[in-house]
Amino acid sequence: MRPFYFSSPTAGVANGPGQPTSVPRTRVLWLSCMAHALHDGYTDMIYALLPVWQADFGLNYGALAILRGIYAGTMATLQLPAGRLARAWGTRSTLAFGTLLAALGYALAGMSGTLLGLCVALAISGSGSSTQHPLASGAVSRVYGRNARGPLSVYNFSGDLGKSVLPAAISLLITIMPWRHALWAVSTVGVLAAAVIALFLPSVPRGEPSIEETSRQNSNGSRSGFSLLFTIGVLDTAVRMGLLTFLPFLLKTKGISQPMMGTALALVFIGGAAGKFVCGWLGARVGVTGTVLATEGGTAALILAVIWLPLTPAVILLPLLGVMLNGTSSVLYGTVPELTSVERTERAFALFYTGTIASGALAPVAYGFLGDRIGVHGATIATAATALAVLPLALALRSHLRTT
Known part of the structure; x- marks a missing residue:
């Protein structure tokens, strides 16, 4: 017997009146989980990097708190604009672009030679991550409809996996290579994830709700x-x-x-x-x-x-x-x-x-x-x-x- 969140491999979503379309549910779920794990991992990866940046840039604890706040602040404040952007671009394009932006932000952080450059890079990465929560969870919700509660718990759980894996990975990488090279390595993962989302995330029609x-x-x-x-x-x-x-x-x-x-x-x-x-x-x-x-x-x-x-x-x-x-x-x-x-x-x-x-x-x-x-x-x-x-x-x- 398959788990409750795989009850149907496809979902009929109305693309408009009289235009039902079949969307592969499991692909939407797993790609959304991938995005959640990556973006949450990027968010918590900063904790492993703060001691390195403190030593490299000579920062005090207040400056370190500001670095963390820049990422979290841009991610939080831009989630509503990300939703509006998705209405114009579509969920797939916006989520892929946001994932690419989050990855490029970390790549720029690896190139930064000043505190200001590091702040700008983190703001760029945080802006990209602002797309993930509303769009990925919204996509899962749309394709599963009234049965979305279970899949959303799987989606929610995937974020914890990312928080466990990526901070541990960056901690390991900075012991065997310079931290800048380590950031370029993890940003490459994000670029690949963005490509996967752009190529394979099904288009989820926005649809109109039924009268009922x-x-x-x-x-x-x-x-x-x-x-x-x-x-x-x-x-x-x-x-x-x-x-x-x-x-x-x-x-x-x-x-x-x-x-x-x-x-x-x-x-x-x-x-x-x-x-x-x-x-x-x-x-x-x-x-x-x-x-x-x-x-x-x-x-x-x-x-x-x-x-x-x-x-x-x-x-x-x-x-x-x-x-x-x-x-x-x-x-x-x-x-x-x-x-x-x-x-x-x-x-x-x-x-x-x-x-x-x-x-x-x-x-x-x-x-x-x-x-x-x-x-x-x-x-x-x-x-x-x-x-x-x-x-x-x-x-x-x-x-x-x-x-x-």
């Missing part, structure tokens, strides 16, 4: 429903990034060794990757509300348990904590198409990703200031309280959903 679908979207896919989903996504991201900021310090107070610290964080990330896959599948079967209540309630309970338990049982709980921390996101991403009309799918994803990326950037700062005032334990408890604040919002979202 329009009626359903008018009643369930309301603006207030999307606003609730957006707020839940922002708070969920804030919990995740806030906790990850304090978790090393929390474990340090329990006496963890430095080598064991790396293992502990790896356990969280492994659990998180599994959570994205499993909870997307779970949301498709037991409903959005129940899954979000379980993951956010479980997150709060496990955060408190990790705070109060001794080191060994706390570490044992970390994979499960990772599942809960990351699991909600797959459910939320899979719900975006349900709360928006077909022709506005890319815009809805762009808005949603912009909000969650901004939350991921700002939440550690906010919790950091709170930690300065009330300490590590108090700030970590605040992340648990934020998770609990999602519960009434999830209940309010129930009335806007086709399935609860």
